[in-house]
Amino acid sequence: MPTIDALSERLTEYLDPQQIRQVRRAYFYAEQAHEGQRRKSGEAYVTHPLAAASILSTMHMDHQSLMAAMLHDVIEDTEVSYDGVCSQFGESVADIVDGVSKLTHLEFETKAEAQASNFQKMVLAMAEDIRVILVKLADRLHNMRTLGAMRPDKQRRIAKETLDIYAPIAGRLGMRDVQIELEDLAFQAHYPMRAKYIRRAVVQARGQRKDVISSIQDTINQRLRQEGLNGTVTGREKHLYSIYNKMKSQNKSFAEIMDVFAFRVVTDNVDDCYRVLGAVHNLYKPVLNRFKDYIAIPKSNGYQSLHTDLFGARDITIEVQIRTKEMDAVASQGVAEHSHYKTYGDSDSAVGSYKRARKWVQGLLEMQQRAGNSMEFIESVKEDLFPDEVYVFTPQGRILELPAGSTPVDFAYAVHTDIGNSCVSCRVDRRLAPLSQALENGQTVEIITTPSAQPNMAWLNFVMTGKARTAIRHFLKNQQRHESIDLGRRLLNQFLSKYGANVKDVDNRKLQELLDEAEFKSLDDLLEDIGMGNRQAYVVARRVRPEAEDGAEEQRESPLAIKGTEGMVLQYAKCCRPIPGDEIIGHISAGKGLVIHRTACRNIGYLRDDPDKCIYLEWYDELKDEFVADLSCEVESHRGIIAELATMATSMGADLLQIDIDDHEGKLAKVNMELQVSDRIHLARVMKKIRALKTVNRIVRK
Structure with a gap:
């Protein structure tokens, strides 16, 4: 286990003495706050925040992040308050601690709604300070390393949560080292037998492959020396969860996955990267269509590298990644490599990674604001955590990064929400194409819009990005609300017409009593409920009708005119297919709105004689629909x-x-x-x- 003295010694590499003293003070404060508390493993509780801070120190994180890691559980698990932390260590540290504290209940053993709600809080905290998620990832990584002390059922729950949320977030932020360790630890906890057999097979294959790897490595090194190029060549080993995923998704055997030999070449500058690429292409034949230039077009998480596949001797397939030292550091640590929180150095790769991470978090915030509820939001985020991207161009030459499998509709929403909402068709490489067509790398996409267009519910069947899905749902919900309110008002007016009144004439006292009873904020909420069929208009009409004058008699209701534009809250019954010219009748179906039948339809017979449940309808004079x-x-x-x-x-x-x-x-x-x-x-x-x-x-x- 790490000690505070060992951590302090390591911090001398990049922090000044005053900052190290502040980190030590945070440790002793946490030790006192957690006094008497033990972990499931029996160790003193303070060993956990110390270990989380040690993980962050390997990423050379700033002293405030380390202090927040030391204190990340004090607000949640001790008597210490936010104000107490703020007065002792400053507002920045207290905000990070508070942001992490709100996330501690994000576990699958709680209700799904609570989990999703806490995830929303995490996004809001990340938007304020991205260090919140870095501290949380360090906290989760140490918890995964010590997961063996938990009950097996809890191990599986935490492991599933890690695979679903935290490992993908680490990958999205470019923190590949953290992502790989989280995935492998979670894989071993969730699928212990599968992990055991794959690990055993990897150890066995490693011995058999050792000579081949050494031979290829020596050959590449020799060619680089001949060309006068500097570069460190190392063999890359696939991690357990990656092997398992490829076997499962590609339906391949272990032997087929392990037949590919992977190498990494780290050079001094970008110019040397392309020279090394030429050297290895002269050494081995490149595989057609298997070259990717992530230096010119970085991945959405800031990752930069050249990827190429080669045919080696004896029919061996070789994967080679070529990158600079800066790119290698960013590939391992992602946003944590950014110098915004560091006291030394700067690099374009790290700054680019940080900017992309901020852009992604801002995108999450936009989705959170548009999502109808926390469950919908967390599903959209899960869909948005894609490891692969396609790169497409706007007609002006701007590059957009989208998840693999994205469609022109995703592209439209990536440009701007209003473009997506008014999209009617598209051109891909100057040719008209379906909106559902999957886009490929390098294509130029042009979106054709019209002011009168609106999103189609069918788009939800093929869009890939969380932004597009959330924006479409948001528009359709608003549209459905407006249509429901309009239909609800018309239905209520129809039944109020029996009493010679309309919605404007209702008894305000009775209306307020009904709103309070139903816990509605406004009349529109009540009308929406009527339009959706969740509340009967005739019942509401009786409750809120104005006091009848002496001698006043109920009048016969007039038929409700159907315009054909009621959209989502009006359905034509498939049993009898009514069309203009037919005599029609309608009934309100809960959650569906108004369902229209022909008057002679046998399926409506049992309701036809009940004037409170059936509504007599007529067609609007000018209908242009089919x-x-x-x-x-x-x-x-x-x-x-x-x-x-x-x-x-x-x-x-x-x-x-x-x-x-x-x-x-x-x-x-x-x-x-x-x-x-x-x-x-x-x-x-x-x-x-x-x-x-x-x-x-x-x-x-x-």
């Missing part, structure tokens, strides 16, 4: 009959959505057709045209 109608035809079967029926339908301006032959009886066949028509008159014309065919014996509307 509606679906089902036809059933009895025809004399012969070759080309389907084509004839389709031609007749389309010749009358009806869109044919579906056509199929249901069953045969000798030469007779039953054909079902699904058409889009404007109204009942249009449908009658289509039916008359089809009926004129000699082979059609009978045609009826379903």
